[in-house]
Amino acid sequence: MTTVDLAAWPTTEAAALAEQHRLRPLVEPHGPAPAPGALVAGVDVAYDDERDVVAAAAVLLDLDTLEVVEQATAVGRIAFPYLPGLLAFRELPAVIDALSRLTRRPDLVVCDGYGLAHPRRLGLASHLGVLTGLATMGVAKTPFTFSSTDPGPERGAWTPLVDAGDGSEVGRALRTRAGVKPVFVSVGHRIGLSEAVSAVLALTPKYRLPETTRQADSLCRRALGEAVRG
DNA sequence: GCGACAG
DNA sequence: ATCTTGTCGC
Known part of the structure; x- marks a missing residue:
């Protein structure tokens, strides 16, 4: 996989919006769920804004066992400020760097955040998918600007998840643990919505968040700590 | 115009 | 995201 050319990465809001407009038609919102034995990656990013340091992690899990089979990290400078709707420009350079250090190609990448559930239908997960060609999806912890009713109390x-603007279904609020707050699932690239939901259920036998997300979260925090301290 | 707003 | 104490429960 190729890495990001930071010299060509957008630095202004206008350039970022233009880039989203360019990439948006390239999203493929359909595709199969990961097959048994698939390798599913989790990616996540941690920041130290004071020192302008970002650390990303990519963790590869065996879908059958949910065991970690490979992991990689990347550390760099923060490429973009946090602006709602433009999160991809802040997170993706480091994420793609970490993904490029894996020796095996993931069958699916699970992101922290959204894919098609985005004001311009190009959230972090979809953006990553279009840039890399990988199948991607998003699992977010909060509903962003979208609305949904509370799912039934049982797992599954x-x-x-509806965009009030046009009334379209942009994702789903999914209960991954009985009696616990739902997560918000959306398509990234090369996977369908029902398939994305089934993948999340396969990744959440025990906790609210996918095992991929949990592993990537702890690894990027460790990597940031080592980069900043020792 | 103002607030809200994935991480 | 990050800052942060205690607390309830398996």
């Missing part, structure tokens, strides 16, 4: 229950 879901309700549509």
